[in-house]
Amino acid sequence: MISYIIRRMLYAIPILIGVNVITFVLFFVVNTPDDIARMQLGQKRVTPEAIEKWKADHGYDKPVLWNSDAAAAGKITETIFFENSVRLFVFDFGRSDSGRDISYDISQRMWPSLAITVPSLIIGLLVYITFALTLAFFRATYIDTWGVVLCVVMMSISSMFYIIGGQYLVGKLLHLVPISGYDTGTEAIKFLVLPVLVGLVGSIGSSTRWYRTIFLEEMGKDFVRTARAKGLSETVVLYRHVLRNGLIPILTGVVVILPMLFIGSLITESFFAIPGLGSYTIDAINNQDFAIVRSMVFLGSVLYILGLLLTDISYTIVDPRIRLS
Amino acid sequence: MNFLSLVSLAVPVLLLSACEGSLNNPYPDSESDKNIYYDSFEERPRHLDPVASYSANEYVFLGQIYxxxxxxxxxxxxxxxxxxxxxxxxxxxxxxxxxxxxxxxxxxxxxxxxxxxxxxxxxxxxxxxxxxxxxxxxxxxxxxxxxxxxxxxxxxxxxxxxxxxxxxxxxxxxxxxxxxxxxxxxxxxxxxxxxxxxxxxxxxxxxxxxxxxxxxxxxxxxxxxxxxxxxxxxxxxxxxxxxxxxxxxxxxxxxxxxxxxxxxxxxxxxxxxxxNITLDWYPVGTGPFMLTENNPNRRMVLERNPNYRGELYPEEGEEGDAESGLLRDAGRAMPFIDKAVYSLEREAIPTWNKFLQGYYDTSGLVSDSFDQAVRVGSGGEVMLTEEMRARDINLLTAVTTSTFYMGFNMRDDVVGGDSQRARLLRRAVSIAVDYEEFVSIFANGRGKPAQGPLPPGIFGHREGRAGINPYVYDWVDGRAQRKPVAKALELLEQAGYSNGRDVRTGEPLVLYLDSPAAGPGSKANFDWLRKQFRKLNINLVIRATDYNRFQEKMLKGTAQIYTWGWNADYPDPENFMFLLYGPNAKVGSNGENASNYENPEFDRLFNIMKSMPNGEKRQQVIDDMIEIARRDAPWLWGFHPLAYSLHHSWYHNAKPNLMANNTLKYKRIDVPLRNKLRAEWNRPVWTPVIILVLVLLVSLLPAAILYKRRVERSIR
Missing domain, CATH: 3.90.76.10 (Dipeptide-binding Protein; Domain 1)
Incomplete structure (x- = not known):
């Protein structure tokens, strides 16, 4: 397995280089170094000299991808792309265009993101599995039919509706939690209730349907028929056999998103004013802060690759028949 | 089984019910009796080094520190x-x-x-x-x-x-x-x-x-x-x-x-x-407040500077200030508040709702909440809605020292230049684009159509009949009335365009407008603009672009018509007139004259005017300059936005000052009144939650019956 993991990590290098190149090209197609300088210097009375000075100070005075004036390897190494990309591979994110240490900011802002995503994931799993199992148990009854209809309706509604509706109903009309904001320590709890609840309700439709499908598939298998033939009660069949086997695809599906929990949620964090990594990325895009955008995309890619690797590993754990080679 | 979901819903609510005070209070209960001012900010400050900062959202903080x-x-x-x-x-x-x-x-x-x-x-x-x-x-x-x-x-x-x-x-x-x-x-x-x-x-x-x-x-x-x-x-x-x-x-x-x-x-x-310890992050000043928490991802906190000398509140103001209570604190040492907490709010709706709950002391007014807060009477008078009056919320309005305009690139072959043909075309467009309608539709009436480059409040601006742009407006029944479209069509005819076609070539007249406003939100605005040009049978092509590309086009002078704006640095006519000063052209000089307008007489008068003290002579020079600019019409003068702000009854010494940024020291908060009203407005409402729980329980009943039947059947 170790050789498999090493091989997968080596495969990740060209993928990360590719992601970096694409991010770089896309960003600089829309924003030139002059635009970035103007954004940092402000919109009023900015002279060309000031722009040139800012670019020189921040390493944006070099060619973007290819330095035809440089000699030999310098054609590649003396470029904005190379100077900004190589250190990413040792997780040195450097400084943002406004001068902040990106690694420090990430280390500070991942906690608010996790404070939302982790409870959302855990509570969500419990709720979705409960509902899905209920629907599967009552399959082909009016409970199942109306449950699925409700799921389809709920998954058809935009997440924005849940956010604004949740803030309006729970925060504004019922006065039960703050509408938005964030605090540290136990004070954070009151701010997390609503985003977690909204996240839960917003995903209940799609997740419950998906899990129901998994459970129904399991319920049609021979081992379930055998269990019933042995005279086991429906409850025992459901919890001891269907649930256990159905959890395999569910958990492996969860493992892939585990590392991504750090990245947070762009819209939720924005609406609830949560200072997580999602809003960090949105801010960076709005401020044309390439250093942060590049770092966050790189980090996202690494975490995604890590998630896929963990999924593969988790398969071998939950299903001993699978061997990684 | 549904018990789990109920628990997941109920636990946080029960946890919260254990807390004291209002459940939706975003601030710690320990702060409730403190003399703290609460406000929000939308955009994180980039620079707090005063020599590098040049942005209004940064001045909110710098103004109190430096x-x-x-x-x-x-x-x-x-x-x-x-x-x-x-x-x-x-x-x-x-x-x-x-x-x-x-x-x-x-x-x-x-x-x-x-x-x-x-x-x-x-x-x-x-x-x-x-x-x-x-x-x-x-x-x-x-x-x-x-x-x-x-x-x-x-x-x-x-x-x-x-x-x-x-x-x-x-x-x-x-x-x-x-x-x-x-x-x-x-x-x-x-x-x-x-x-x-x-x-x-x-x-x-x-x-x-x-x-x-x-x-x-x-x-x-x-x-x-x-x-x-x-x-x-x-x-x-x-x-x-x-x-x-x-x-x-x-x-x-x-x-x-x-x-x-x-x-x-x-x-x-x-x-x-x-x-991350820099002057850009940790300012050091002599002002009434000092920045004690700089967390622009969540909140910024200013606290009273213990070494502050205690400047005295002004003892005189303008007419009406005493009557409105603005001199009640005259001669008292400032600041009146101990701390100011600015919370990050990225979206307008939560900000507005928290203001209504009393968790922000003041609020601006965005389009989303305009109808909820303000009613415009039949005579155009602005008043608060019943809901606002019931909460004793106050409204303040002021014409900003800003201008939003539509400019012509004077280097363009069709709309630019000093020829009579181009001038008449520009004047015709100036009449056709109805900014009164624009303000009414897109700004909820929060704007004053401009008659020239100078907004009200800046020396040189004239009100009334003497202040109208005679090329676009007539003075009718004591007010400025836009000339009819027929007049614009007549000017267009004189310019050599008949029924939207160039008389010389027979080609249809197509004009191009570059706008940095992109996205679906701008569609209505663009449709309206096209409609305005269609009044003259002109086909307007809008090239919406991002702000970077827009700036690039302006620097290169490749735009034909564009929209832009200017906020005053200081209340002097020079700060607006220089937007039309030839040597200050965007192309070549990288100045702020985005239209690249150049008129030797205007430039000569500008050089005289900028060095003159305010007075009758300066007013005369300004009048001459404005007349030249109106005649040449390098801009459609657009409108001057009106700033609306709301504040609660516990917030005192509120007066719009669009030039000063250091106004926090003048503010006074009546904390007991704020606490009383907050408690009244934010009582938790449990009834719908109880009903929801009951409905859920009732809805579980058929499932429970069905479950029981199934279990019994499988046993049999």
Whole structure:
């Protein structure tokens, strides 16, 4: 397995280089170094000299991808792309265009993101599995039919509706939690209730349907028929056999998103004013802060690759028949 | 099974019910009795170094921390400069090339030097800061820290000691020098180098010093220059190369705030910026407040500066101020609040709802909440809705010192140039594009259609009949009325376009508008614009683009028609007229004249006007300039936005001041009243939750029955 993991990590290098190149090209197609300088210097009375000075100070005075004036390897190494990309591979994110240490900011802002995503994931799993199992148990009854209809309706509604509706109903009309904001320590709890609840309700439709499908598939298998033939009660069949086997695809599906929990949620964090990594990325895009955008995309890619690797590993754990080679 | 979901819903609610106070209070209960002002901010400040900052959202904070020599009077209108740290208003002294003093009305070309001598108050101290802390031997504790010691600190709170010192004239001189510091990016370095004597030469010397010792601290005391010097402890002078009466306004801006050299040494230590400890993050000023929490991802907190001298609230204002209670605190020492908490709010809806709940003391007014807050009467009068009045919320309105306009690129072959044909075309378009309708549809009436470049409140602006643009408006029944479209069509005919076609070529007239407003939100706006041009049978093609590309087009002069705006730096007509001054053209000079308008007579009058004191003569010159500009019509003059702000009944001394940024010190909060109303407005409503739980339980009943039947059936 170790050789498999090493091989997968080596495969990740060209993928990360590719992601970096694409991010770089896309960003600089829309924003030139002059635009970035103007954004940092402000919109009023900015002279060309000031722009040139800012670019020189921040390493944006070099060619973007290819330095035809440089000699030999310098054609590649003396470029904005190379100077900004190589250190990413040792997780040195450097400084943002406004001068902040990106690694420090990430280390500070991942906690608010996790404070939302982790409870959302855990509570969500419990709720979705409960509902899905209920629907599967009552399959082909009016409970199942109306449950699925409700799921389809709920998954058809935009997440924005849940956010604004949740803030309006729970925060504004019922006065039960703050509408938005964030605090540290136990004070954070009151701010997390609503985003977690909204996240839960917003995903209940799609997740419950998906899990129901998994459970129904399991319920049609021979081992379930055998269990019933042995005279086991429906409850025992459901919890001891269907649930256990159905959890395999569910958990492996969860493992892939585990590392991504750090990245947070762009819209939720924005609406609830949560200072997580999602809003960090949105801010960076709005401020044309390439250093942060590049770092966050790189980090996202690494975490995604890590998630896929963990999924593969988790398969071998939950299903001993699978061997990684 | 559904028990789990119920638990997941109920547990947080039960946890919260254990808390004291309102459940939806976003602030700790321990703060409820404290004299704290609550507000929000939408965009994180990029710079808090006063020499680098040039943005209104940063001035919200800088204005309370730093103190330039002058400030705007809080109450008086028109806007009036008064001393802040200065003992009196500085008077410029003019000299000719031989060093002879000239009178104030001497021709500008005879003046080769202008001296401003500024005397500052002797009783001003900086806020506590580790940069001032000394040990028993009198050595600065934190000016030469070891790399290990620097690595151990992450915020200013990690420094055990702090101290203060008295403000001196040298601190102001130091800041002037910082404008051209090679490692500082001051947006006005270029502009000031044109006026302050020797500043450009100082820039070269500092650049050389930086290249010789990259990254090393540059001691600006070693670099004397003739443009600014400290005469004694409390007096300094600034020397200009030419007459520039508007310079006095710059002395009220934060670029000219004092900067203690100790702070520069402290922040310049190697490794300090790696710890994110910079002047851009931790300001050090003499103002009534100091920044004690800088977490722009969540909140910014200002607290009372314990070393503040206690400036007194103004004792006089304009007519009506006493009646509206604005002089109730006259003569009292400021500030009146102890702390100000600014929370980050990215979206308008949560911000507005929290204001209605009493968790923000003031609020602006965006389109989403306009109808909920404001009603416009049949006569155009603005009033609050019943809901707002029931909460005793107050509304303040003011015409901003800004202008939003649509400009023609005067270098364009079709709409630009000095030909009568192009001029008539521009005038026809000026009539056709109905800005009264625009303001009504897109700004909820919050705008005043412009008659020229000068907004109300700026010297030179005329109201009433004398102030209308006669090329676009008629004076009918005591008000300005836009000329009919028939008049515009007539002008177009005279310009050589008949029924939307060029008479000479027969080709249809197609015009192009570049706009930085992209996205679905702008579609209605664009449709409206196309409709306005269609009145003249002109096909308008809109090229929506992002702001970067838009700026690029403007710099290259490739746009034909564009929309843009300008906020006043200072309340002087020069700050608007220079937007049409030829040598200030965007193309070639990278100036702010985005239309690249050039009229020799206008430029001549501009040079006269900019050096004149306000008075009848200056008004006459301004009138002449405006007449030229209206005749040439390089802009559709657009509109001046109206600022609406709301505040609660517990918030006192609220008066819109669109030039001053240091207004927090004037605010007073009635904390007991705020607590009482907050509690009334935010009582938890449990009934719907109980009903929801009951409904869920009832809905579980059929499932339970069905489950029981199934289990029984499988047993049988």
């Amino acid at each position: 103190e330039p020599p002058l400030q705007y009077h809080f109450l008086k209108r028109p806007y009036q400069l008064v001393p802040l740290t200065a003992r009196e208003m500085p008077e410029p002294v003019y000299y000719n090339a031989d060093g002879v003093i000239l009178s104030a009305d001497a021709p500008a070309e005879e003046i080769s030097q202008v001296r401003y001598v500024i005397r500052i108050r002797p009783d001003i101290h900086f806020q506590p800061h580790p940069a001032f802390a000394r040990d028993d031997r009198g050595e600065y504790r934190y000016h030469s820290m070891s790399p290990e010691a620097i690595n151990a600190v992450h915020t200013l709170d990690d420094f055990e000691h702090s101290a203060t010192r008295r403000l001196t004239a040298a601190d102001y001189v130091y800041q002037v020098k910082r404008m051209v510091h090679p490692r500082v990016h001051s947006p006005i370095a270029g502009l000031m180098s044109k006026y302050i004597a020797g500043l450009d030469e100082l820039a070269s010397r500092l650049k050389t010093a930086n290249e010789d010792n990259p990254g090393e601290y540059i001691d600006l005391h070693d670099y004397d220059f003739k443009g600014a010097r400290a005469i004694d402890e409390t007096t300094f002078e600034i020397v200009l190369k030419q007459k520039y009466p508007q310079f006095i306004y710059w002395l009220s801006m934060y670029f000219f705030s004092p900067m203690p050299w100790e702070a520069d040494v402290f922040y310049s230590q190697a490794g300090m910026s790696d710890q």
